[in-house]
Amino acid sequence: MKKFSQLNLSKEFLSNLDSLSYTEMTTIQQKSLPFSLENKDLIAQAKTGSGKTVAFCIPIINKLKVKEFKVQSLILAPTRELANQIAQELRKLSRHIHNIKVLTLCGGMPFKPQALSLFHGAHIVVATPGRVLKHIKENNISLENINTLVLDEADKMLDMGFYDDIIEIINTLPKKRQTLLFSATFEKNIENLASSILVEPTLVKVEDEIKTTINQKFYEIFDENKTSIIPALISSNKAKSILIFCNMKITCDKLADDLYDMGLDVLTLHSDLEQKQRDETIILFSNKSYPILIATDVASRGLHIDDVDLVINYDLSLDEKIHTHRIGRTARAGKGGLAISLYTKDELDKVEIIKEKFSDIKEEDISTIEDDISYKIDSNLRTIFINGGKKQKLRAGDILGALTAGIGLQKDDIGKIDILDFSSYVAINKEKIIYVLEKLLKTKIKGKYYRIYEK
Incomplete structure (x- = not known):
């Protein structure tokens, strides 16, 4: 089963999917939807960009009873950005049904307006754990009618210390429900969480395709040459959409200033920005108004930024997991791409750790890069x-x-x-x-x- 049209969905639902150009299912959708549409608990191991959001949104919408104006599904996500993207996807996928209300509850946003929206009701809630737990404790939200719980990027939520919050939230939910757990990894902590909250789950796994779809190049470099080489890396690869990762906010801002002085249009994304600024930055980059986005790891997962053709690790990531998520931004939905990592002699130990996971990394000589000065790094x-x-x-x-x-x-x-x-x-x-x-x-x-x- 490879096409959405083969799924047991209503004609209206299939017509809406077709209007969104959702015809061929991705691997994770093919493997998970036959089980999730049968209301079975599911553990799905899949990377960001694999099409997993659609994979768990379809069964939620398919079983939704729109005339019952109660919260029927709860989706937990690690970040505001991811929660907002999931809510947008839900609204698109449910366009064929009138009067569906999808509500996001995230930290960093005003609390009282959220409480007011909850008072007026909703069908689906997408939330970060800390914020929805606060609403639960203040009796702003009723979860007694939940029939579906989704944990998206569960590994990230555990990395961020949300385990206790997740368990406390789950303890307030009906025992009889469907639970869908999506995670990029399936390590011991995820296994322990899954065993305590799922009932006879089906495990589906999408093999790591990242090694074959992404061309990785590593360059040893001196710190003083780091910024000056960026235009040549872009022009020599004829890149039109570039995502540059730094480890610290101060590095992002400094690099942005330096590249701007070189005549390049750049955007920055990090946690110092207000939510409105972050939303706007993501829009301006994803709609191709600016060719370069410089970001901390807040952007490495949970964001639907498609068609990035070059990722540059200006700073090496702190571990190989973060590296995987970063470079995955240039291989969304199976597309290939190029990821370039810069490192100094002092970081050879980090390089070796990453190389243990990726056997196809190419070591390149920085002196061989030829800057194509005729190439214009700009957006139309x-x-x-x-x-x-x-x-x-x-x-x-x-x-x-x-x-x-x-x-x-x-x-x-x-x-x-x-x-x-x-x-x-x-x-x-x-x-x-x-x-x-x-x-x-x-x-x-x-x-x-x-x-x-x-x-």
């Missing part, structure tokens, strides 16, 4: 901001219509459209940005004028 797109979103009932079709029928823009000049609760972002051909700003400010979108500017 820029993004406009619109101060209206889902809460104003704006949809992608409304914005697309205003840009095409409204001001005469060609569809080829319009990239990805992202709609948040109170704002929207649209990638536009940068040559048309001034035209769009001038015209769209004087054009109503769904009968209303909006504030619009370039990001």
Whole structure:
């Protein structure tokens, strides 16, 4: 069974999947969905980018009783970014069903508005453990009708110290439920957790394809040459979407300043940024408005940043697990890619540890890199901001219509459209940005004028 059309789903559900261009299932979807759709407990070992989000969202939506306005499914995730991405995927996959409410409960966001939203009810809750536990303790949320629990990136949650919180949350849930546990690894701590919360689970595993799909190159380098070699690494590989990892926030900011001084457009992503800034940064990078994102490991997992064709480890990761997640950003859904790691003589011990996991790493001489100065490290797109979103009932079709029928823009000049609760972002051909700003400010979108500017 390789196609979604072969699954025992309603015609409306299959039609929606088709409209999203979900036709061929990924390996993890092929292996897990036959069991999860039969309401069986499941342990699934799969990497970020394998299609696992769709794998656990489909059974949740398939069994949802929309007329029962109660929390029926709880999904736990390690980070706000991942929780938000899961919620977005759920909303897309359930477009064929009216009035489904998906609510995210994450730390770092105002608590009282979340409590108010819970008071008004929801069907599916996606949450980080600490925040949902706080709502449980304050009696803001009723979980007595939960029929499905999902633990996504369970290994990451345990690494972050959430074991006790997870157990405390599970103790409040009905015993009769389906539990789906997804993890990139299946080490002893995950095995112990699984044995205590799942009932006769089916184990499915996607073999680590990362070694064959990612071309890895390691370069020994002197610290003083680290930054200056970045443009050559990009141009020599004709990269258009580049993710650079640093271990510390201060390194991210310093590298961003240095590359900006070299004339490169860069974004940074780390934990010092407010959630709104982080969301915006991810949108601007994923919609190809900026070619380079410099990030700490907050971006190495849990983010749907597709089509990254070059990952550069400016700093070697602290261990081989983090290294695996980092380079996996350039091999999402089975796509290949290139990962380059820079190291100094003092870091040879770290290199050896990583090489024990990856036998196909190529050692390259930094002096052989030829900077193609004719290659332009830039994006053809820029993004406009619109101060209206889902809460104003704006949809992608409304914005697309205003840009095409409204001001005469060609569809080829319009990239990805992202709609948040109170704002929207649209990638536009940068040559048309001034035209769009001038015209769209004087054009109503769904009968209303909006504030619009370039990001």
